[in-house]
Amino acid sequence: MPEVVLNVSNISHFYRAASGFWGRRSVRALDDVSLKIHRGEIVGIVGESGSGKTTISKIMMGLLTPTSGTVELDGRSISEQSRRDIARRIQFVFQDPYASLNPRQSIGRIISQPLKVHGIGTSVEQAKAAREALDVVGLSSRIFDAYPNQLSGGQRQRVAIARALILKPDILICDEPTSALDVSVQSQVLNLLLDLRKEFDLTYVMVSHNLSVIEHMASRVAVMYLGRIVELNVSEAIFSAPVHPYTKLLLDSAMTVAPGAGIPDMRITEELRENLRQHPPAITSFTPA
Amino acid sequence: MDSMLLDIEKLNVTIDTAAGPLKAVQNVSLRVAKGETFCIVGESGCGKSITALSLMGLMPKRAKRRAERMMFDGTDMTTLGESGMRRLRGNRISMIFQEPMTSLNPVFTIGQQLTDVMRAHSRVSLAEARERAAFLLNKVGITNARERLGQFPHELSGGLRQRVMIAMALMCSPDLMIADEPTTALDVTIQAELLRLLRDLQQEFEMGLVLITHDLGIVSRIADRIAVMYAGQIVEDGTADEIFGNPLHPYTQGLIACIPSPDHPRMQHLPSIPGTVPPLIGGLKGCHFRERCPYAMPSCMEEIELKGHEAAHRYRCILPAQTSAAHAKMAQGEQVHA
Numbered sequence: 001m002p003e004v005v006l007n008v009s010n011i012s013h014f015y016r017a018a019s020g021f022w023g024r025r026s027v028r029a030l031d032d033v034s035l036k037i038h039r040g041e042i043v044g045i046v047g048e049s050g051s052g053k054t055t056i057s058k059i060m061m062g063l064l065t066p067t068s069g070t071v072e073l074d075g076r077s078i079s080e081q082s083r084r085d086i087a088r089r090i091q092f093v094f095q096d097p098y099a100s101l102n103p104r105q106s107i108g109r110i111i112s113q114p115l116k117v118h119g120i121g122t123s124v125e126q127a128k129a130a131r132e133a134l135d136v137v138g139l140s141s142r143i144f145d146a147y148p149n150q151l152s153g154g155q156r157q158r159v160a161i162a163r164a165l166i167l168k169p170d171i172l173i174c175d176e177p178t179s180a181l182d183v184s185v186q187s188q189v190l191n192l193l194l195d196l197r198k199e200f201d202l203t204y205v206m207v208s209h210n211l212s213v214i215e216h217m218a219s220r221v222a223v224m225y226l227g228r229i230v231e232l233n234v235s236e237a238i239f240s241a242p243v244h245p246y247t248k249l250l251l252d253s254a255m256t257v258a259p260g261a262g263i264p265d266m267r268i269t270e271e272l273r274e275n276l277r278q279h280p281p282a283i284t285s286f287t288p289a
Numbered sequence: 290m291d292s293m294l295l296d297i298e299k300l301n302v303t304i305d306t307a308a309g310p311l312k313a314v315q316n317v318s319l320r321v322a323k324g325e326t327f328c329i330v331g332e333s334g335c336g337k338s339i340t341a342l343s344l345m346g347l348m349p350k351r352a353k354r355r356a357e358r359m360m361f362d363g364t365d366m367t368t369l370g371e372s373g374m375r376r377l378r379g380n381r382i383s384m385i386f387q388e389p390m391t392s393l394n395p396v397f398t399i400g401q402q403l404t405d406v407m408r409a410h411s412r413v414s415l416a417e418a419r420e421r422a423a424f425l426l427n428k429v430g431i432t433n434a435r436e437r438l439g440q441f442p443h444e445l446s447g448g449l450r451q452r453v454m455i456a457m458a459l460m461c462s463p464d465l466m467i468a469d470e471p472t473t474a475l476d477v478t479i480q481a482e483l484l485r486l487l488r489d490l491q492q493e494f495e496m497g498l499v500l501i502t503h504d505l506g507i508v509s510r511i512a513d514r515i516a517v518m519y520a521g522q523i524v525e526d527g528t529a530d531e532i533f534g535n536p537l538h539p540y541t542q543g544l545i546a547c548i549p550s551p552d553h554p555r556m557q558h559l560p561s562i563p564g565t566v567p568p569l570i571g572g573l574k575g576c577h578f579r580e581r582c583p584y585a586m587p588s589c590m591e592e593i594e595l596k597g598h599e600a601a602h603r604y605r606c607i608l609p610a611q612t613s614a615a616h617a618k619m620a621q622g623e624q625v626h627a
């Protein structure tokens with residue numbers, strides 16, 4: 001059985017809301033979330049905005065300290081590991097290839113930045129590694145001196161992936177990696193992620209609200225609703241035999257290509273909401289293939 | 290053709306840029322009937338938004354518009370001038386943009402904004418306008434409509450703001466609604482709810498709807514007619530059945546094939562269209578799709594016209610329809626059996 005590389009247990013997280021009209025309130029973003037990620041898996045996380053997808057990814061990367069619960073990387077709590085050590089194992093790719101790259105830095109600098117931060121290699125070696133990384137993500141090294149605003153969305157996302165790979169991490173957390181891209185470019189980036197995984201033995205956590213993307217990419221899927229994982233299972237099971245009513249609702253409302261099928265009839269009543277909240281989670285733990 | 294609500298013939302928009310003239314829209318012709326849903330699809334930067342904006346006389350700075358015909362419900366829009374167009378826009382044609390936060394004014398309440406758009410164009414009392422605002426908020430599925438009128442945009446969630454935008458666009462009972470990516474930023478469940486709503490309202494008021502989106506899933510489900518845009522041109526148009534059932538342009542075929550779906554083997558390469566939309570500066574020669582087309586040949590360097598029957602199906606490609614249809618079948622076969 002493949003080893004557990006990332007072990008998230010009983011994470012709860014509260015955000016302190018800014019004080020407003022009603023006084024200081026805190027918002028519960030995560031409620032007792034547990035998830036084991038095994039080497040080589042692609043775990044998809046789906047759910048509506050505000051369901052806690054981004055919060056849990058930040059906690060997994062050690063960017064955010066949860067209110068309670070633990071995250072272990074290779075069996076050791078990440079709270080005991082330095083940011084630098086974590087960064088060499090876990091990297092991330094964000095949704096917006098426009099916002100996540102510094103517009104004033106050249107592509108070469110952006111990609112080699114993590115090497116500089118970690119003091120790895122001479123500047124000549126860093127530049128060489130950045131050129132190699134460009135090649136790995138299918139970009140011409142001619143763009144080495146270009147700036148982000150000279151690139152298309154798909155190219156920028158490739159740059160973000162190159163930067164994430166330069167420290168040779170083994171886990172990549174991708175938060176909506178293709179949702180700002182056109183379908184034609186989306187499939188280029190997804191194909192690249194699949195190739196890189198084989199080549200470098202990567203483990204992925206992919207957050208997305210696009211169910212078709214998750215269905216295509218993920219080996220297991222966690223469905224989040226109101227800060228909890230309400231369903232967890234292998235991808236085939238989630239998509240062919242969903243158990244939790246929220247998973248069913250998500251699948252029913254997805255607008256897949258279906259000529260003439262019309263728009264799914266989503267009447268989200270109070271009764272349905274109550275049912276979604278009350279229904280017990282359907283968690284099936286990992287079983288090796 | 291006189292029953293057409295919108296009848297545009299050979300619309301061209303050129304933007305002056307530092308690098309030279311940019312032909313954002315080239316010879317775009319489209320017709321939308323009452324009660325019809327007309328979808329414009331295509332990749333980012335293909336000219337969808339500029340087409341929509343220039344239809345309404347809202348061009349970016351340094352943009353020039355030229356058209357052989359621009360008729361709205363029997364009125365020639367080219368003769369209308371700025372004030373005439375403004376009257377048309379608030380009154381009979383409405384538009385919804387993608388980003389609700391930028392289209393709502395943060396310093397005014399929802400109620401003020403809704404009533405203002407109506408009172409700018411018709412002589413109604415404030416009470417009547419408030420009445421209609423509450424009625425429409427209710428229609429778009431907002432509960433406690435009357436209380437909402439007193440709230441500010443930042444007090445509402447993204448989904449609610451987008452509903453307010455739809456209500457605002459309906460204040461003057463428009464005959465034509467132009468919606469540019471109205472639900473892209475929203476969750477799938479809310480997206481489905483809002484599109485259904487738009488659709489119901491459209492049927493109830495017999496409104497023509499021009500929907501711009503790059504989401505082919507949505508388009509396949511609600512379009513009556515579709516225009517596929519590529520690099521400033523319409524490369525294929527026709528009924529939804531034709532475009533999805535028998536796509537003839539290699540670009541349309543490519544777009545449809547790229548969508549992840551259970552037809553593709555999981556965790557394997559998806560079909561993709563290599564490359565990106567070419568820059569439109571300076572103008573392109575021959576078929577605009579040439580550099581990305583798997584079937585390109587020397588004769589694709591010539592200027593290519595739309596061919597076929599306007600009412601049913603047209604496409605802009607040198608290949609005969611039978612050949613294209615065979616390609617489409619082959620592509621489908623590959624997906625299923627790969």
Ligand SMILES: Nc1ncnc2c1ncn2[C@@H]1O[C@H](COP(=O)(O)OP(=O)(O)OP(=O)(O)O)[C@@H](O)[C@H]1O
Nearest residue numbers: 304306313332333334335336337338339340349569
């Ligand atoms: N204000 C402007 N000045 C100069 N060029 C512009 C301006 N607005 C748009 N363009 C260019 O015009 C072309 C068409 O742009 P448009 O916004 O219509 O594309 P679109 O199909 O709506 O794309 P998206 O799917 O990203 O919304 C692009 O090449 C774009 O870069």
Ligand code: SF4
Nearest residue numbers: 576579582589606607
């Ligand atoms: S005209 Fe030629 S290049 Fe253009 S789409 Fe047809 S085959 Fe491809």
Ligand SMILES: [Mg+2]
Nearest residue numbers: 337338339469
């Ligand atoms: Mg646009």
